Amino acid sequence: MKEEVFALVDCNSFYCSCERVFDPSLEKRPVIVLSNNDGCAVARTDEAKALGIGMGDPYFKIKELCKKNKVAVFSSNYTLYGDMSRRVMTILSEFTPEMEVYSIDEAFLSLSGFSAKDLTRYGQEIKNIVRQMTGVPVSVGIAKTKVLAKVANKLAKKNKTEYSGVFNLCEEKDIENSLKNFPVRDLWGVGRQSVKKLALQNIFTAGQLRDANEKVIQKILTIQGRRIIKELRGESCLNLQLIDADKKQIVSSRSFGRSVYKIEELRESIANHITTAAEKLRQQESLTRSIIVFVQTNPFKNVPQYYNSGFVNLMSGTAVTSKMIRHAFNVLDQIYKEGFEYKKCGVMLVDLFPKVNSQMDMFGLSDSITDMHRMEVVDRINAFHGKGAIKPGACGTNQFWQMLSQMKSPCYTTRWSELLGVG
DNA sequence: TCTGGGGTCCTAGGACCC
DNA sequence: TCTGGGGTCCTAGGACCC
Numbered sequence A: 001m002k003e004e005v006f007a008l009v010d011c012n013s014f015y016c017s018c019e020r021v022f023d024p025s026l027e028k029r030p031v032i033v034l035s036n037n038d039g040c041a042v043a044r045t046d047e048a049k050a051l052g053i054g055m056g057d058p059y060f061k062i063k064e065l066c067k068k069n070k071v072a073v074f075s076s077n078y079t080l081y082g083d084m085s086r087r088v089m090t091i092l093s094e095f096t097p098e099m100e101v102y103s104i105d106e107a108f109l110s111l112s113g114f115s116a117k118d119l120t121r122y123g124q125e126i127k128n129i130v131r132q133m134t135g136v137p138v139s140v141g142i143a144k145t146k147v148l149a150k151v152a153n154k155l156a157k158k159n160k161t162e163y164s165g166v167f168n169l170c171e172e173k174d175i176e177n178s179l180k181n182f183p184v185r186d187l188w189g190v191g192r193q194s195v196k197k198l199a200l201q202n203i204f205t206a207g208q209l210r211d212a213n214e215k216v217i218q219k220i221l222t223i224q225g226r227r228i229i230k231e232l233r234g235e236s237c238l239n240l241q242l243i244d245a246d247k248k249q250i251v252s253s254r255s256f257g258r259s260v261y262k263i264e265e266l267r268e269s270i271a272n273h274i275t276t277a278a279e280k281l282r283q284q285e286s287l288t289r290s291i292i293v294f295v296q297t298n299p300f301k302n303v304p305q306y307y308n309s310g311f312v313n314l315m316s317g318t319a320v321t322s323k324m325i326r327h328a329f330n331v332l333d334q335i336y337k338e339g340f341e342y343k344k345c346g347v348m349l350v351d352l353f354p355k356v357n358s359q360m361d362m363f364g365l366s367d368s369i370t371d372m373h374r375m376e377v378v379d380r381i382n383a384f385h386g387k388g389a390i391k392p393g394a395c396g397t398n399q400f401w402q403m404l405s406q407m408k409s410p411c412y413t414t415r416w417s418e419l420l421g422v423g
Numbered sequence B, C: 001t002c003t004g005g006g007g008t009c010c011t012a013g014g015a016c017c018c
Helices: A016-023 A046-051 A059-068 A076-095 A118-135 A145-156 A174-181 A194-200 A206-210 A214-232 A263-283 A321-335 A371-385 A412-419
Strands: A008-013 A029-036 A043-046 A073-074 A099-103 A106-110 A138-143 A166-168 A250-260 A286-297 A305-318 A342-354
Touching: A008 A118, A008 A145, A016 A029, A016 A043, A016 A073, A016 A076, A029 A046, A029 A206, A043 A046, A046 A145, A076 A099, A076 A106, A076 A118, A076 A412, A118 A138, A118 A166, A138 A145, A145 A166, A145 A174, A145 A214, A194 A214, A206 A214, A250 A263, A263 A286, A263 A321, A263 A342, A263 A371, A305 A321, A321 A371
Parallel strands: A029 A073, A138 A166
Antiparallel strands: A008 A106, A008 A138, A029 A043, A099 A106, A250 A342, A286 A305, A286 A342
């Protein structure tokens, strides 16, 4: 069996760190970044965590606490974070022949075949170079399986001074020690429901899970639980996902900055969601055969509740925005009910398939060459001038329903589109 | 007043066929 | 007309991730 080694590189409080890069005065201050609509905290620095601000805490509940402690609060600025992420990933890719970009702020690097005794030093080098070139601090966990690399990374983050951001968990005695005290709820792939089920089996630590009976665990946690056990034992069964696989579904949805009642307003929002989703669809050179549209009221508010969704099947598949908007509007007409206070809506494209596999149908329902060319031109213009430079008229211009984003930092890295007023 | 958004994987169960 | 068993395909829903 080939001996594998993985490094998990994870940016520390990524969104907050991005904000700090462009405003050094934030360095020792507590910083948090809020979700869309300034709803809840999705990133916190250590200083903010120390104040008791939790992941996902609603902003209205912690607002006072933030004011009192001079917490720097930001609305999320995904253009900035996406751009910083690309920079970090580009640098990381120089350190390995094989890498999986796992999320906006995390990557698994294959270090298989690298000399074992130098792994820790290599991790330090990765950490230092990323910091030096981008300003973003990262933590590195090194181990023989992905699950153990996740554990190592978590411990590196938790004991920053002791390990200075890099923890090499390849030695048997270190694994033993680490798993003994590692809560099972902090394991990658073990969520709240699984924690409950494991507690009934008297399993509370990663060490106990590793020593449990595989078949029993598979019964209660499915095949995924069994894989975690194997990985904890050092048997690698989760491989690097090297190629960026095509999405199987594409979703665009968002809560409104305020309540919405009229179908005209929902239409505008749906048109925008279709535009976003269709763009992603064309980017991966796919067509969709099924569009789902949904609308819903605010479940947290004490008002009459309504949720509904509907779909349309398009036999020949399409990636043409205008056509998709027309179909989505038809669905919206069917599910919309007057008199409700709507808070959110969205679209899902499911049943995607590669464009090259599409067949001409007999009824002329397929996308025409002219339509496809038109979309290509639109995509190119938007790529150059910034997202939304050109969009369908149905998307509206005033976007009154748009989300709240009151504390957004400037788009430091992508100023052009901002200056042109199209970012 | 104010509680995110976008994904994947797995399983159970129904429909259908032989 | 009734009976049984096994296979495949599809879908909805649960659980999890960042």
